Amino acid sequence: MIDMEALQRLYPIGIQTFSEIREKNYLYIDKTEYVYRMTHFAKYVFLSRPRRFGKSLLTSTLHSYFSGRKDLFQGLAMERLEKEWIEYPVLHFDMSTAKHVGKDELISELERKLTTYERIYGRNEEDIYVNQRLQGLIERAYKQTGRQVVVLIDEYDAPLLDVVHEKE
Incomplete structure (x- = not known):
């Protein structure tokens, strides 16, 4: 018989942050070999996938990787593949906070996110x-860093989905 309570403690239902999954020892299916390939053989990557397909978790994984968080990749394919572990400046914009907003609110939200990094x-x-x-x-x-800047935009479609059907 399956112990559902134990399974829920192990399986990260609703957790989309790579660092939290790794630090709290939740089950993680290792896809870091694909992350390595993507980050070493492509300059720009645009991922368009269906809802609930792991885009936010992947974006969070990329953030941890480009931030040089080698500790989070212990025991994963990335630990074996990556030799340099360079820390890059990462600008991570989670646009899920811009759902159901108008143009002025969207600009205000973008300004708030920019201000965080401008500090x-x-x-x-x-x-x-x-x-x-x-x-x-x-x-x-x-x-300031002498390193290429990584820009990650998660939930890029959140503000777009509200206006996609508008005529103007």
Whole structure:
């Protein structure tokens, strides 16, 4: 007979954060070999998958990897494959907080997310619009660290799904 309580403690239902799954010893099906291939043989990656297909967990895994969190990959394929473990500046934007919002609220949410990273890398006050601020942020992060900047956008479709059927 299957002990459902023990299974629930082991299986990470509803947990989409790689670090939490690894740190709390939940069951993790090792897909890090694919992450390694994707990160070493592609410059840009756009993942469009059905709902509940693991995009957020993958984005979180990429964040941990590019942040140099070697400790989280112990015992996984990535530990064997990766030799350098370089820490990159990571700009991780979770757009799930922008569901069911209008244009002004979306811009406000983007500004809030940019401000978090601008506290780390600074801000050019001449950059007014969110696209200018993002570009400036990437340039400053690169200049300060000397490393390419990783931009991860999770739930990119959240603000789009609300307006996809609008005529204007």
